[in-house]
Amino acid sequence: MSNTDIKFFSDNRFRAVFRYCIRDNKYIGGFPDFIDRSSAVSEKNYDVDKVFNYIGVFRIHQGAGKVKEIPLDVFNRDWSGNLSLPTYRIRRANALIKELGYGNEFKAAFPTFEMGPNGGVEVLFLYEKAAKFKEISKDELNGIGFPTVMNSEVLLMRAVNAYNCIGYKGEYAGGFPTYLGEYNPIYAFMLTKGFCSYEEIPDIHDFVQMFDIQGFSGNFSEHIKSALCEVVRKLDRSQHLKPVEKHKLVDEVFKKKAVRFRPGSGPWNGFTPVIGGEEIQINQAQFSTITSTSSPDFLNLCQTVIHELMHVAGYDHITYNPSFNAYAGAGCTGSSTGVPADAWNYFDSAPLRAECCINGNQNLMINK
Numbered sequence: 381m382s383n384t385d386i387k388f389f390s391d392n393r394f395r396a397v398f399r400y401c402i403r404d405n406k407y408i409g410g411f412p413d414f415i416d417r418s419s420a421v422s423e424k425n426y427d428v429d430k431v432f433n434y435i436g437v438f439r440i441h442q443g444a445g446k447v448k449e450i451p452l453d454v455f456n457r458d459w460s461g462n463l464s465l466p467t468y469r470i471r472r473a474n475a476l477i478k479e480l481g482y483g484n485e486f487k488a489a490f491p492t493f494e495m496g497p498n499g500g501v502e503v504l505f506l507y508e509k510a511a512k513f514k515e516i517s518k519d520e521l522n523g524i525g526f527p528t529v530m531n532s533e534v535l536l537m538r539a540v541n542a543y544n545c546i547g548y549k550g551e552y553a554g555g556f557p558t559y560l561g562e563y564n565p566i567y568a569f570m571l572t573k574g575f576c577s578y579e580e581i582p583d584i585h586d587f588v589q590m591f592d593i594q595g596f597s598g599n600f601s602e603h604i605k606s607a608l609c610e611v612v613r614k615l616d617r618s619q620h621l622k623p624v625e626k627h628k629l630v631d632e633v634f635k636k637k638a639v640r641f642r643p644g645s646g647p648w649n650g651f652t653p654v655i656g657g658e659e660i661q662i663n664q665a666q667f668s669t670i671t672s673t674s675s676p677d678f679l680n681l682c683q684t685v686i687h688e689l690m691h692v693a694g695y696d697h698i699t700y701n702p703s704f705n706a707y708a709g710a711g712c713t714g715s716s717t718g719v720p721a722d723a724w725n726y727f728d729s730a731p732l733r734a735e736c737c738i739n740g741n742q743n744l745m746i747n748k
């Protein structure tokens with residue numbers, strides 16, 4: 381798969397947002413709001429301090445519902461939909477509540493856009509306390525100055541959330557259309573505030589959520605996924621990398637490469653066998669005490685991941701020497717005062733400076 385194939389309204393974006401949200405165990409799902417925040421479209425929503433484009437996401441909280449796997453033949457029964465069409469999946473998931481007799485327990489449904497362990501379609505079913513059914517008519521949309529011709533799936537998603545802000549005066553956290561019916565009125569579910577919250581995330585999550593992470597033991601691959609989320613969160617506002625370096629990382633790695641993470645072992649915690657290649661090796665044994673995202677080992681892992689990603693982007697550094705250790709962190713200060721030339725050369729290189737983005741420091745463990 382080429383990463384550049386990911387489109388604005390696509391199952392890949394829904395999948396990426398779902399994966400992003402469940403990285404935090406407070407959430408069991410989520411979906412994008414599809415409000416375009418690029419400078420060309422919206423000056424109001426555009427923040428000049430941000431390098432990346434942002435998307436809004438609604439995170440669905442623990443307790444709002446339950447994920448169930450629906451066998452493929454049941455999901456596709458009597459329908460001729462294409463699973464890669466988000467509207468089909470959402471519409472079908474909501475139709476299933478009645479069809480499967482789930483009505484007493486669940487009121488709304490949103491697909492996770494993942495396959496279940498048995499090859500079925502995963503759907504997050506929501507309790508009534510989390511999702512209120514609403515009908516939004518053409519006249520009501522007219523009343524808030526919203527275009528009433530609902531000729532795209534994106535417009536419907538926006539209409540529901542615009543109506544929440546103005547029509548319902550922000551009573552709900554957000555909402556989504558079921559895509560059932562003829563769209564006048566729009567059938568929608570509004571998510572209650574205790575079970576849903578909003579966040580803006582850089583749209584490059586679309587790409588990092590698709591990286592290929594395999595071969596690790598225990599739940600270590602989950603830690604790598606969490607580290608990738610943290611790297612993206614920290615990358616944009618950090619001043620440690622130059623804009624040209626950030627753009628190279630985004631354009632040459634996130635958008636173009638099928639980056640793979642594999643286990644490796646050696647006197648290092650991370651290693652990129654080929655500068656400019658696609659494989660990153662992580663020495664799992666070096667990160668033995670990750671209990672939460674504030675564990676020092678988790679921060680070390682984040683530093684390792686971003687360091688190696690800079691190697692994938694094509695940046696390199698001189699060979700590490702133990703005599704450099706006394707100057708770790710110098711690359712985050714921007715000052716070479718009192719630092720020997722070779723140590724400065726090392727700590728001021730793009731991969732080492734990238735480590736500063738995580739918590740303003742550089743790793744003393746060796747990242748090759």
Ligand SMILES: [Zn+2]
Nearest residue numbers: 691731747748
């Ligand atoms: Zn390195």
